[in-house]
Amino acid sequence: MAYLAPSEFVSKMVDAGEMKIFMSTRDTLIRSYMAGAILALAAAFAITVTVNTGNHLIGSLLFPVGFAMLYLLGFDLLTGVFTLAPLAVFDKRPGATWSGVLRNWGLVFVGNFGGALTVALFMSIIFTYGFTEAPNAVGQKIGTIGEGRTVGYAAHGFAGMLTLFIRAVMCNWMVSTGVVAAMMSTTVSGKVIAMWMPILVFFYMGFEHSIVNMYLFPSGLMMGGHFTIMDYLLWNEIPTVIGNLVGGLTFVGATLYSTHYKTAPSRAIG
Structure with a gap:
């Protein structure tokens, strides 16, 4: 597969961040809505595979x-723009401001949530025959996931919140590595292979992804999970968004930018 050196693909990261800041509201919302919907469907698929096979690794x-x-398809996740959009500000690209970054983040959050919520409703209808029956095995599993990753954290107090936050940080360390990995190759197969590896790590390890959770937790509430909307927001979504921001921007965006784009001077000989 055609491979780009780090100095080459990090330049593409900065260009991508600039493009996202200046993208129109319409295009930002459409692309983020579709990203949230597709990722939510993938989460439903993976959980279905796990329940049917009894093997989390396969899912x-x-x-x-x-x-x-x-x-x-060129769609945008909040976790990706957390990492890319600030790079244009770091690089002092003309017109790139923190207000533009925050605007992009806000629009992508809204779009991702809308897409994930749509799939949560659609899959809940499927799992319950239009809410006329109790949830099937997959629906029941989603309900228990929602409980364990809200009230389960709350039961441990500060230690639970710290665990949630660190899982969110490590999640976007891996997910944003996947975003960047797609820029390492100029072929479809190369992009897919490079993306697949870090995303597998995040999902198998049970790290907290804000957009996946936009599907799991509303769906869990629809499936009769024993937690509330406030449990979801305070003991998952809000801390997860913050952790995802920290993980993607520090461990991926800022580190790659600082060492491959703004490279420090070489040491003098002798």
């Missing part, structure tokens, strides 16, 4: 199909 191996599809 995790197949989950990245959604991530690969949405990025090949």
